[in-house]
Amino acid sequence: METMLLVNASQRSALERQMDVIANNLANLSTTAYKGERAVFSEYLVETGGRDAPRGGDETSFVLDYGTIRSTENGPIQITGNALDIALEGPGFMQVQNQDGELLYTRRGHLTKDEQGFLALPTGERVLDDGGNPIDLNALVDKPVINPDGTISLPDEIIQINLVQFDNDRALERRANSLFAPGTQQPRPTDQIQVVQGALEGSNVNAIKETTRMLEVMRAYQSAQRSTDSLNDVRDKAIDALPRAN
Numbered sequence: 497m498e499t500m501l502l503v504n505a506s507q508r509s510a511l512e513r514q515m516d517v518i519a520n521n522l523a524n525l526s527t528t529a530y531k532g533e534r535a536v537f538s539e540y541l542v543e544t545g546g547r548d549a550p551r552g553g554d555e556t557s558f559v560l561d562y563g564t565i566r567s568t569e570n571g572p573i574q575i576t577g578n579a580l581d582i583a584l585e586g587p588g589f590m591q592v593q594n595q596d597g598e599l600l601y602t603r604r605g606h607l608t609k610d611e612q613g614f615l616a617l618p619t620g621e622r623v624l625d626d627g628g629n630p631i632d633l634n635a636l637v638d639k640p641v642i643n644p645d646g647t648i649s650l651p652d653e654i655i656q657i658n659l660v661q662f663d664n665d666r667a668l669e670r671r672a673n674s675l676f677a678p679g680t681q682q683p684r685p686t687d688q689i690q691v692v693q694g695a696l697e698g699s700n701v702n703a704i705k706e707t708t709r710m711l712e713v714m715r716a717y718q719s720a721q722r723s724t725d726s727l728n729d730v731r732d733k734a735i736d737a738l739p740r741a742n
Contacts, residue, residue, distance in 0.1 A: 510535075511717040517564055518710045521701045529571060529584075529603035529674050530699040532706070533564040568665045571700040573692060579639035580607040580615075583695040586688045587665070589676065590646075591658040592621040593630070601660065601683065604674040605696055609633050615648075619673050626656040626685070642693040661686040 517535045524530040573583050582605035584590065589601035600621060607623065610616040613634035615623040622630040631648065633640065641649040646657040660683035662668060668676040 507720045508717060511713050511720065514713050515710065515717070518706055518713065521706050522703065522710070525699050525701055525703055527674060527699050528606050529697045530701065531569075531571075532567045532699070532701040534567070536563055536565050566666050566670070567700055569700045571698040573695050574698045575695045577694050579642075579694060580609070581605055581694055581696050582607065582642055583692040583697040584659075585690040585692060586686075588659055588661040588686045588689045589683075591624045591628075591660055591683065592617060592675070593624055594621045598677070599624075600671065600675045600677055601662075601668065602673075602675050603697055617673070621675070624658045626658045628658070631655055631657070642691055644690050644692070645687070646689065646691045657691070659686055659689045659691075660684060661688065 514535045517533050521532045524532075568587070570585065573585070584603050584605060589603055590605075592600050592602055594600060602617070602621075604617065606618060607615055608618055610620070610622070613632060615631040615633055617623070625631050633650075635650050635652065637651070642657075643649065646659045648655045648657065662678065662681045662683060664681065667679060667681060669679050671677055
């Protein structure tokens with residue numbers, strides 16, 4: 497019976513983890529370029545036949561939290577008309593640098609001109625060109641023209657936004673504000689991205705699907721809780737009966 501209680505506890509823990517991931521997805525429905533996640537679990541077998549059980553005896557299946565897997569699907573393109581908004585179509589990221597000099601990667605194309613006149617994210621990370629330099633917009637006297645290949649037309653030069661790809665997007669380390677760290681991977685240049693000026697990539701989370709999954713998880717959790725309550729009742733009755741048996 498104790499084993500069954502442990503199995504139920506394992507299941508409830510996994511369902512709670514799923515609910516946290518779903519809730520986070522729903523909370524980011526309106527986050528620019530947000531990529532939805534799914535909880536991943538694996539089966540963990542434990543031999544429960546006792547000390548004297550033969551090899552290959554009874555095994556009990558527990559649920560092991562394996563982590564999360566991130567969807568790499570593009571979100572819908574949302575037209576804003578803002579000249580400094582860009583949406584990336586196709587696989588890849590643009591390179592930015594934070595205030596500590598760390599290189600990060602994002603698809604969040606809501607850009608701005610910072611106090612020093614550099615192209616940046618609202619959170620302060622500066623967008624880099626293909627030479628690894630911050631993009632200086634001080635020479636602009638009008639709205640910038642950002643071309644589909646990621647080049648920016650300035651009065652005296654054309655600057656290329658550094659657009660890159662990774663071998664495995666799901667292995668990138670998620671940071672706050674839709675930023676990613678490369679981990680052990682190295683970025684490589686890409687020509688598979690089309691830049692759409694005056695638009696943003698929306699979240700790729702499907703609200704209807706996530707809500708349906710949330711309801712399914714809630715029902716599964718309630719079922720597991722009822723099973724646990726039932727097992728606890730049986731155990732309590734068995735304990736209460738022990739004095740009378742003696």
